[in-house]
Amino acid sequence: MKQARVFSGIQPTGAIHIGNYVGAVRNWVRMTERFECFYCIVDLHAITIPYEGPEMPARVYEAALDILAAGLDPEKCVFFVQSYVPEHTELCWYFNTLASVGALERMTQFKEKSEQFRENVNVGLFDYPVLQAADILLYKAGVVPVGEDQLQHLELSREIARRFNGRFGDTFPEPKPELTPAARVMALNEPTRKMSKSLTGSFISLSESEKEIRKKIGRAVTDSGPQAEGEKSPGVKNLFTLLAAFAPAETVEYFEQQYQAGTLRYGELKPAVADAVVAELNPIRERREQLAGKPGDVWEILDAGAARARAVAAQTIVEVRERMGLRR
Ligand code: AQP
Numbered sequence: 001m002k003q004a005r006v007f008s009g010i011q012p013t014g015a016i017h018i019g020n021y022v023g024a025v026r027n028w029v030r031m032t033e034r035f036e037c038f039y040c041i042v043d044l045h046a047i048t049i050p051y052e053g054p055e056m057p058a059r060v061y062e063a064a065l066d067i068l069a070a071g072l073d074p075e076k077c078v079f080f081v082q083s084y085v086p087e088h089t090e091l092c093w094y095f096n097t098l099a100s101v102g103a104l105e106r107m108t109q110f111k112e113k114s115e116q117f118r119e120n121v122n123v124g125l126f127d128y129p130v131l132q133a134a135d136i137l138l139y140k141a142g143v144v145p146v147g148e149d150q151l152q153h154l155e156l157s158r159e160i161a162r163r164f165n166g167r168f169g170d171t172f173p174e175p176k177p178e179l180t181p182a183a184r185v186m187a188l189n190e191p192t193r194k195m196s197k198s199l200t201g202s203f204i205s206l207s208e209s210e211k212e213i214r215k216k217i218g219r220a221v222t223d224s225g226p227q228a229e230g231e232k233s234p235g236v237k238n239l240f241t242l243l244a245a246f247a248p249a250e251t252v253e254y255f256e257q258q259y260q261a262g263t264l265r266y267g268e269l270k271p272a273v274a275d276a277v278v279a280e281l282n283p284i285r286e287r288r289e290q291l292a293g294k295p296g297d298v299w300e301i302l303d304a305g306a307a308r309a310r311a312v313a314a315q316t317i318v319e320v321r322e323r324m325g326l327r328r
Contacts, residue, residue: 006035007141007175009042009082009132012059013049014197015205016066018277019185022245027145027180029071037077038139038309039067041302044082044089044131048124049117049198064298066206069288078312080305082135087313091134092127094320098163099130099156108152133157137164137172138313145178168323183241188220191234207288210278217242217274222266232259236266239273246276 008028010020028039041063043056060081072079082088104110107129114121124131129152136144136157144154154177161172185195187202195203204216222235232240236259243252251272258264291298321327 004035004142005139006031006037006143006145006178007040007136007139008037008145009040009045009135010063010067011042011046011197012056012063013046013051014059015203015207016063016070017195017197017203017205018242018245018281019195019203020197021070021206022182022185023147023180024145025067025070025072027182028067028077029073031145031178032073032076035143038141038312039072039077039079040082040135040309041067041080042082042135045128048122048128049113050120060302061295061298064302065288065291068291068298068301069284070206071284071287074301074305078305078308079301080309081302084302084306085138085309085313087138087310087317088131088134090317091138091320092131094324095130095134095137095160095164096127098160098167099133103156103159104129106152107156109149129153129156130160133160136175137161138316139309140173140316141175142173143178144175145180147180147184149184151177164320168320171319171323182245185241185245186234186238188216188238191221191238204277204281206281206284208281209285210282213278213281214271214274217270217277220270236264236269239269242273243269243276246280247272251276 008024010016010024016025028037031037041060043060046056046059064079064081067079068074104126110126110128113125117125132153133156136154137160144150144157146154154175158174161174164172187193187195187199188204189201190199193199193202197203204213208216217239220235220239222239223233240252240255240259243255255264255269255272258268318327
């Protein structure tokens, strides 16, 4: 018997990279052993920023390929695409009537994204956290693996669950965060910003060749101006983050000692980081190539996942409509 239900999503906004992998996907795979997991490619979230319609199916497909190649077993979880389950948007509408404009205006992600996409500050971008609450609560998930940046959104989901339960009767659990243990991976070319799909030159994607991985790590920025005494520069700190995420503890310990002794050489650290990343990504890339030979299988997995998700989602929607007086 698995402990609790988990929901997590990833946006099909570009190639899945090693930041997404250590911050989310690798954890997703591990969590399937302990929890009943619902994992979703959240295309309805991805359309809140500018995109080209005809590109979306390929983006969804590529994301699914990456995630399956990273080891997610679709038999051990429910893996699906958000827009295939229209109950997400229906529940979002009901929750819109419970969410306050003031709370949404305070969301850091909204402030950042509306700054980044000034030409397209749409209502969907504003409403993003409410759709996220609908994603989670549609499956009555009790646990949500998140990075610290998502805690504010999760708090809103908890607030919406409380409001709904208060007004219409106990229906939803208050989902709890499970903080992802891995540290945030920063951009290789600009280590004061986070590694992002949308930040060109910042990332190593899961499908990258060994040669490319070594080249990108070899070129990673290490010096970025003067540092406080005894503090690693952001670039060096990021190389240590990657080492901790991919290499054995002894290797991390060895380089920490070198650093403390003032004898650290980037010419030794960077190849060690690259070796560790390559060792973990090589089998993923091989699995990806095998899967890519059978695209029909990937779509079948996603269709089957959506059917399983809908069975649960439909029950929640019936219950919500009844409680809200939207059904005779
Ligand atoms: N750099 C990162 N380090 C660790 N974890 C990360 N995540 C993202 N970037 C890093 C985690 O990956 C999961 C999926 O993220 P998402 O696709 O929903 O959106 P995001 O966080 O906005 O990811 P990106 O790569 O930065 O995409 P774009 O460029 O489209 O905004 C989340 O769990 C996230 O914490």
